Amino acid sequence: MNPTFFDQFMSPQTLGIPLITLAMLMPPIIFPTQNTRWLTNRFSTLQSWTINLFTKQLMLPINKTGHQWSIILTSLMTMLLTINLLGLLPYTFTPTTQLSLNMGLAIPMWLATVLIGLRNQPTTSLGHLLPEGTPTPLIPILIIIETISLFIRPLALGVRLTANLTAGHLLIQLTSIAVLALIPTMPTLSMLTMTILFLLTILELAVAMIQAYVFILLLSLYLQENT
Template sequence: MDMDLFSQFTSPILFGVPLWVIAMTYPVYCLPNTLQNTVKPRLTTALMWTLLQAMMQIMLKISATAQKWVVILTSTVTLLLLYNLFGTLPYVYPPTTQLSIAFGLAFPLWLGTLVKGVKLSVTNTLAHFLPPSTPAALVPVLVIIETTSMLVRPVALGMRLAANLTSGHMIMHAVSSVSLVLIQSASLSAALSLTLLGALTCLEMAIAGIQAYVFVLLTTLYLQENT
């Protein structure tokens, strides 16, 4: 039995090709093909309706300028949801647990909102670094604090996504390892551990959706602040 909890997040290599490439591209093929005039399955219809309602709630309170990002944000929440749910399968890790991938998603979106704000109004963007009615003695300190807070945003955005998924996956790995040992004894403990594993899997699927929603929601807040 593998006792290293972090080894599950190491991307294996097959014929010299890292399998994280397949893990990143395969969920895309799970998306429904809207170009074909066919009747969509009920599950696909339910998922698309849920995604539509979530995006309507996210985009409801932002400006008309920010709503132009609806395609980017909808694509992001869809891909994040697929990547996160893909990681709940046995012997599969979610690609978003890798900090390089999480930061690779967070940094361009954060930088895009910042560039958008500078493009629309440099004055309003710089005004966020200094709250109104600030005493002159506190101006240098507050500018440093606000600048640091601004630069930390992409790090916190990516770290939140990766840390929450990593912790849940580690717990599932530990419980599944214990269940594998207990199931050989066919005791009550094995049944309880399998029940716990099923409950954790359902919880992890819920967390996968919540983290995708929170990631896009925070990006929307950054966008709203700069527009």
């Protein structure tokens, strides 16, 4: 069977076992958990320092009432970052290229921030739908526009993550196919294409980390508006 560019959207299987299960189990396996040792190793210390620094920067502009979200957002950031990076390894599958998974993460988190705002400060949350000083004839139109933009937020979260990772994977796949096709006929051009493939891989590493951070950053901004 000839491969196609859209094979990455299919969950690969080995001996009938979907590899997406292994990909989802890898983050808790890789990162160490707390233990009863008096002294931790260097990796655990570096991990704890990085997580604490990220959590402090993320929670800095948010009110104290929203600091209870720190564990949720940091855990989600760690999961997305690990899955995105593991998906760049050969013979692996990236679950975050699936729109269903990303929307399953984006919609509940966005809805939770909206419900918290409506419960704690309903006047302020509803006031975001109508900017102050709006002329009376434009009030219905602006309310409709702001409502549509509010409901587009989770779609933008999921589609942004899916589109960026899918585009990078497609570019890497196209370039790798070109490298394999040019090796027998034009080795020099194949080496040049391989250099481009190496640069694309570095770019995709950066995209995997940046998109995970952007996903959590936008959620923190939504939380900041509703706390």
